Amino acid sequence: MKKLIWNNIVRRRGQSLLTMAITALTVLSFVVVLGVFWTMRQGIALSQERLGADVVVLPKDASASGYDLLFTANPENIYMPASVAEEIAEINGVKAASPQFYSQTLAGSCCDYGYEMRVVGFDPDTDFILAPYLHLRNYDRLADNEIILGGNFTDFMETSSMILGHKFNVVGELYPTGSGMDDTIFMNIDVARSISEESEGLSGIWSGKSAADQISVVMVKLKGGVSAADFTLAVLKTGLPVQCVATSDTITSLHTQLTATAEMFFLLWAASLLIAALSLFGRFHALARERRREIGLMRAIGLQKSRVFSLIVGEALTMAFLGGVVGGIGGCLCTGPIIGRLREAFFLSSSLWNLKTALLCGLAGVALAVLLGFLAAILPAAQSASLEPQAAIAQGELN
């Protein structure tokens, strides 16, 4: 029976290839859609889980939106006094407040990465953003010549790096968060201030001022039951020249946008899946119909109904599986570049699309193909199996 199934597929090459091509395209689109949206959703969930801060406080003049702040690594050189962090920490409902200092590497510099990247100096005494990671690696705190790289720096992983003319040892790489943290270089806040102030390329920013008592943002963790809105109101009352960005609002907003896009894509994709399922059903129905006479012959010479059913379903499953494997592999190969393009638009972590995810999506695609093949073939198979041999031969002649 297995040999007959295989011969039917191989020796009816044209028909089999058409059926497998329909299946492969269906699975390819499924894997791409599944891969892209799974990665995006994972990225957002990770951002939510790993960003750590509930609210980011930044200078009133800073133009960065919450979105830019969280999901891009665009450096912005607007600062506020370090004392703001202390005042923020005093506000009721604040569990932890930690200042950060933003600077950047220089584009085209011979002693840097070669292009502009955000450098974040964090305060090891108050930090709660990187602390869990450092704790995992059994680090108490970074030495002044040590840095940690964000999750997207895998290509640059070296044991040492030059930043603004200073040599640093790379002691680790953060897990991907799907946020701007992934494209950021982390070091102690005092070191970040001093190399920024000393850099000739950044002298325009400081022009005689001292970076020593400047900070860019205050990351705030709120106590349970305290809302970001309540905190923002409390900050406003202090009269500090700052603005507050609630990370949850930004993430929720992005989530809403993505969900809307996803729903639209899924609708189109569901329609194409339905069309593909119908064409597969049509294919198997036509195949069974074209072969009625032959099925009648097989029944006449002694093939049982159950084996006719197995034959038709077996062929469908084999073709669906082969088409599914091709589509699954094609889908996995296409998803990486698509996520890369989307990442440019949504600033999401591409590192979430890895071999394991690709394998899972590909396997889901193959499973879908097999399910579609089975569903599409079951009715034609049952109809073929139930035909009386003589009627099948006669109907085959009519066809």
Place this chain on the structure above:
Amino acid sequence: MEICRLEHIQKIYHMGEQVVPLQDISLTVNAGNFIAVEGVSGAGKSTLLAVMGTLLSIDGGRYFFESEDISGLSDRQKTDLRAKKIGFLFQDTNLIQALTVRENLLFAQTLGGAEKANGAAADALLEQLGLADRASFLPHQLSGGQRRRAMAARCLIHAPHLILADEPTNDLDEVWAGRIVTLLADAAKRGTGVVMVSHNSCWTAGADARYRLDGGVLAKLGKGGE
């Protein structure tokens, strides 16, 4: 030994109006019988063979195969009976398109109950029918006559107790038509019951008995050549 017996068989087609190709058919086929059935086109000859081959159910009468009334057999039992004990030579060329000539024979052989396909038997039959050099050809690569010979080989491969041959000489030149009829006659000599339908009386000359089907009734014409 009785191979099959038809007692007052009736078959009715309901196709808008009622058509009764078999009105009252009684016929006994014993081991070694070579029976020829003649009749004009549309007389019901193929229907008679389909009924004898359990491909069609009957609307009246009783059908015995090897002394057992098989009218009440399940589809599975009838299929099993066809696979093991009946050989068909259909009017139209009918082979499994995805299998080579040799594979078609082996497939029928395994359906017929052989635990393992006997390639030597298939090769011998193909040699006998002048198809040895076409064994690995697919059906669509054969001429009409070659296909019919391949069907004859498939019909004989599992040594059936009853052979039902519907116009077996169609598409064949006189030489091969004669050889096929001789092959059927030889099978009858070995103890197989053979029922051959033909509109051409020159091929029924070697039969033990000749019948004419007309108006749904069989009339005995005599022995072959009479």
